[in-house]
Amino acid sequence: MLKDVIIKLYIFLFFLFLIQAKSFSSDVTYLTCINIENDSIHNFKIFHYYKVVNILPNGYEFDYLIESESPNKVRSYFYQKRKNYVKKFILLFNLKDNILYDEMHEGIDINNLKLKDKKIYTCKR
Numbered sequence: 001m002l003k004d005v006i007i008k009l010y011i012f013l014f015f016l017f018l019i020q021a022k023s024f025s026s027d028v029t030y031l032t033c034i035n036i037e038n039d040s041i042h043n044f045k046i047f048h049y050y051k052v053v054n055i056l057p058n059g060y061e062f063d064y065l066i067e068s069e070s071p072n073k074v075r076s077y078f079y080q081k082r083k084n085y086v087k088k089f090i091l092l093f094n095l096k097d098n099i100l101y102d103e104m105h106e107g108i109d110i111n112n113l114k115l116k117d118k119k120i121y122t123c124k125r
Contacts, residue, residue, distance in 0.1 A: 033121035072096040
């Protein structure tokens with residue numbers, strides 16, 4: 001009797017695990033994006049409500065924190081700090097139109113950075 005209950009509990013936990021794993025996997029969006037100026041390709045993994053991973057053509061990966069998110073847009077960022085210099089990298093995904101805006105801001109004061117570079121990508125899921 002106890003053995004049957006334990007077996008049913010294991011089966012229940014196994015199916016609960018499968019359902020949970022499926023729900024987490026659906027919270028990831030994979031994009032391949034092409035720079036409209038030079039045709040370089042970047043791959044992205046958007047872990048919704050958590051982070052974005054930018055995979056460069058050379059294999060390097062950078063994690064961006066998600067700042068805001070809606071069904072059609074994701075805005076993420078990360079900071080690179082050196083002695084007295086700061087760079088802020090921003091990715092803004094327009095998921096409705098499959099466009100990515102990639103910006104780099106830099107300066108000395110984190111609250112007063114200036115836009116230094118902006119790239120536009122077209123993306124495919």
